[in-house]
Amino acid sequence: MRLVLLTYCLLLSLFSFGISNSKFHEGNDAYSHQEYALALEKYSQLVSEGYHSAELYYNLGNTHYQLSEIGKAIWSYEKALEIDPSFEDARFNLDFVNMLTVDQIDQDKGGLGSWFKGIFFSQSINFWAYMSALMSILLATSLVLFFRSRQRKLKNLSMLLGSVFGLLLLFTLLTAHFHKGYIQDQSNGIIIVESTAVRLSPLEEAQLSFELHEGSKVQIIGSNAEWVEVEVNENTGWMLKEDLWEI
Amino acid sequence: MVKVRLFFVCIVLIFSGKVISQVVLDAQVDKDLVAVNEQFSYVLTTNKNCEITPPRFRGLQVVAGPYQGQSHSSRNINGKTTSSTTYTFTWYLKAKEMGIYTIERSKMACKDSDHASQEIKIKVASPEEINTAKEGIADHYLTLESNKESVFEGEPFILSLKFYSKKRPQDVENYSNGLSSGIERHDLRKPTDNYPIVQKDIKGVRYYIIELRKELCIPLRAGKVSIEPSYGSMWYEQNIFEGYRLEGYSNGLEIDVKAVPEEAPEHYIGLVGSFEMDFEMDKVELSANQALEFKMTLKGNGNFNSFDPPPLNVPDHFIVYDPEIKDSLVVGENGIEGTREYVYSIVPKEKGEYKLTPFQFSYFDLSSNSFKTLTTGEVDLIVNSASKAGVEYVEKQIPTVDTTDIRYIHQGSDNLFKKDDFFYGSLLYYVTVGSPLCLALLFISMKRRKENMSAEARLALKQKGAKKSTLKVLDESRNLLQAGQDQEALKSLQNAMFNFFMTHLNMPLSELSKNSISTHLKEKNISAETIASFESCWTKIEMAQYAPVGAENMANTIDETEKMIQSINSQL
The missing domain is CATH 1.20.120 (Four Helix Bundle (Hemerythrin (Met), subunit A))
Structure with missing residues (x-):
């Protein structure tokens, strides 16, 4: 009985995420009336309040695009895709906006990794956590059934179910762990200024290594207070932190 | 007396031995008039198994062989048994060039005597010569025919491969095309079609004519274009259980391809036939950096497959992407007929009012043997200033042609969450995942304790x-x-x-x-x-x-x- 109650509570909390925020809709209204600056303000407020969602970042990306802020638009689409890798519209708009960038960056699209992400990371952020809780309950039930039952058939069945649920528990735990890590990890960045210099060392007067333009995606290797070390097309260098937004 | 008797016995023995061992070495070919590359056989027959030195087949190519065969026969006449064995050696040969070839004698060295076969002459002639020679005489022969001997570059003509046979064949067994270069060939026969058979008198002899293949050919370059002989084989029924094959090579062909007249107009891109053109633009006014779709439809009959997409005549700063091509073409006896649609995406980069003549090109009209020019005429295009300031287009491929803007925002549920909304990793999560297992373990241990209790x-x-x-x-x-x-x-x-x-x-x-x-x-x-x-x-x-x-x-x-x-x- 207690277990049932607990599950119920969990499911209830899952639905509570669906409660919408009025600022999001205010932003949408502003966007549909082509008041992009207002829309940007509304969406940005939500982001600064610590809210995230694939849809929020997607709409924010569209707003940035309408305001001709290509770098920030790309950043937003990347954020949206980080939360939901199977977000088709965000992928489309990202590809579209990427065509407007100047730098040709090698990007790893496709492959087993993105396939895995597309399948397992496109659910709600707590999906796998709930699934693992459910698996734990099912595993516990099968264990109890196994020790209580006297019939051989029932014992075998519960043993089989128990091992299946055990494996699923392990799998869901790991996936939940990696999903959270994937969303929280910030190892990439997007250039948000028109152009920025990448230098050989983190100093204003250091020698220029190469230049990057708005919208280019870079990998972040390290950072200090003002500078961030980035890697692009297997070249590394330091650039100002303020020129880049982390994904 | 004894001596005389012995002499007779010897004579008889020698004579009879001579009769039995009368050695024969015979050479034969199955054809003495062959076409270039046509295969024929050379067979040596002997009744004594001695060492044979075959001829060197000078100028001829040994395709296969020698294959050795042996047959044994014995007969009994008035109680006297005689037996003989026949040995055969078979070579398959062919000639690469025309001419008269002599196959020299084959030699056989036995213990007591040497033997040699006769010399054989082979004539290798052109297929035409052979066909002419065969008309009315040969049981079967193949011809390759063209409906035109001289064509313009790009003008279609029809090739047909025909098998002539005195006897009605039961089945078409196999055929293959001879090589050709500088010609685009399209098979006109559908795989399901039957082979048409007609009867015709040739030099007073009635022949069955089977059309094995019919092709539409379009020459791709001017000059002499040659088509090598084709091969065909047919199966004939002898009786219910047995059949035999007749095969052969056709003649080759040489087609004279004339170049189109020298004074070709500027916009000639290799089109030959008769054509009509139609075009469509999805916008006449747009802003810079926006894409415009230009659709051009070419309708008619001609060498659709052998020219590049026509270039567009637009200012340099217009970016023109490679067109998407949609075909609905049919290959028929009159050539390739139907429509081809080119869909171009054009992105103007600078504002202005343009008067364009995007398309103007010429083709060679076969009915009048002259050049004709098709044009879209002048088109007005207004390009406004770019709506997205500071956005610079660079040469990259647009993923889908008919989309020129980003997709619209999502207005449904926002699915908002905060970073601390992560259930995974929270204390409640560990309690939720751990408690069912703990409860189960508790239950199990209690049950165990109860089972292990004293009386x-x-x-x-x-x-x-x-x-x-x-x-x-x-x-x-x-x-x-x-x-x-x-x-x-x-x-x-x-x-x-x-x-x-x-x-x-x-x-x-x-x-x-x-x-x-x-x-x-x-x-x-x-x-x-x-x-x-x-x-x-x-x-x-x-x-x-x-x-x-x-x-x-x-x-x-x-x-x-x-x-x-x-x-x-x-x-x-």
Whole structure:
């Protein structure tokens, strides 16, 4: 009985995420009336309040695009895709906006990794956590059934179910762990200024290594207070932190 | 006398030996007039197995062989048995060039004599010569025919491969095309079609003519274009069980391809035939950096497959992407007919008002043997200033042609969450995942402990529950009493008491009696008052079994028993 109650509570909390925020809709209204600056303000407020969602970042990306802020638009689409890798519209708009960038960056699209992400990371952020809780309950039930039952058939069945649920528990735990890590990890960045210099060392007067333009995606290797070390097309260098937004 | 007889015997032996061992070495070919690359066989036959030196086949190519064969025969005439063995050696040959070839003698060296076969002459002629020679004479031959001997570059003509045969063949076995270069060839026969057979008199002989292949050919370059001989083989029925094959090579062809007249207009891109053009633009006004779709449809009959997409005539700063091509073309005897659609995406980069002539090109019209020019005419295009300032287009491929803007925002549920909304990693999460497992383990360990308990402990546990179950039975008997079932109530009351003492005093049913129970209770230091109460209850129940008591009395007994049991339970 207690277990049932607990599950119920969990499911209830899952639905509570669906409660919408009025600022999001205010932003949408502003966007549909082509008041992009207002829309940007509304969406940005939500982001600064610590809210995230694939849809929020997607709409924010569209707003940035309408305001001709290509770098920030790309950043937003990347954020949206980080939360939901199977977000088709965000992928489309990202590809579209990427065509407007100047730098040709090698990007790893496709492959087993993105396939895995597309399948397992496109659910709600707590999906796998709930699934693992459910698996734990099912595993516990099968264990109890196994020790209580006297019939051989029932014992075998519960043993089989128990091992299946055990494996699923392990799998869901790991996936939940990696999903959270994937969303929280910030190892990439997007250039948000028109152009920025990448230098050989983190100093204003250091020698220029190469230049990057708005919208280019870079990998972040390290950072200090003002500078961030980035890697692009297997070249590394330091650039100002303020020129880049982390994904 | 003896000597003379011996001489005769020797003569006879030698003579007969000579008859038996008359050595034959014979050489034969199956054809003495062959086409270039046509295969023929050379067979050596002998009746003695001696060492053979084959000819060197100068100028000829050995395709396969020698294959050795052997046949044995014996016969009996007037009781005299003679036997002979025939050996054959077969080579398959072909000639690469025309001319007359001589196959020299084959030699065979036996112990006592040397032998040689006859010389053979082979004529290798052009297929045409052979066909002409064969007309009206040969059992079968193949021809390759063209409906035109001279064509313009890009002008279609039809090739047909025909098999001529005196006897009606049963089945088409195989055929293959000769090589050609500079020609685009399209098979006109559908795989499901039958092979048409017609009959025709040629030089007074009736032939069956089977068209094996019909092709539409379009020459791709000017000059002499040659088509090498094609091969065909047919299967004939001899009787129900057996058949045989006839095969051969056709003649080759040379087609004279004329170049289109020198004075080709500027916009000539290699189109030959007759064409019409139609075009469509999805916008006449747009802003810079926006894409425009330009659709051009070419309709007609001609060499659709052998020219590049026509270039668009637009200012340099217009970006023109490679067109998407949609074909609905049919290959027929008149050439390639149908429509081809080119869809271009154009992105103007600078604002302005343009008068464009995007398309203007010429083709060579075969019906009039002259060039004709098609044009879209002048088109007005207004390009406004770019709507997205600072956005610079660079040369990259647009993923989908008909989309020129980003997709619209999502307005449904926002699915908002905060970073601390992560359930995974929170204390509640660990409790939620851990508690069912902990509960299960707890349950299992409790069950284990119960199973491993000693007999006394188990009894103690049982006794603990005895009072509860007895009181429950007492309630039941009360209910029975109320329902008027006195006897059942009494029985249940008695049972309750028996059960209680059986478990508490650990006595079997047979030993239960008023005295024995009282003794046991005394041993367990139960107060005398309670024991008295027990004895009174026992007596009353016993009495009730024989003499009916009133319901009220019965109820009192039940109450008394209940009190007594509770009292014993508290004192134990």
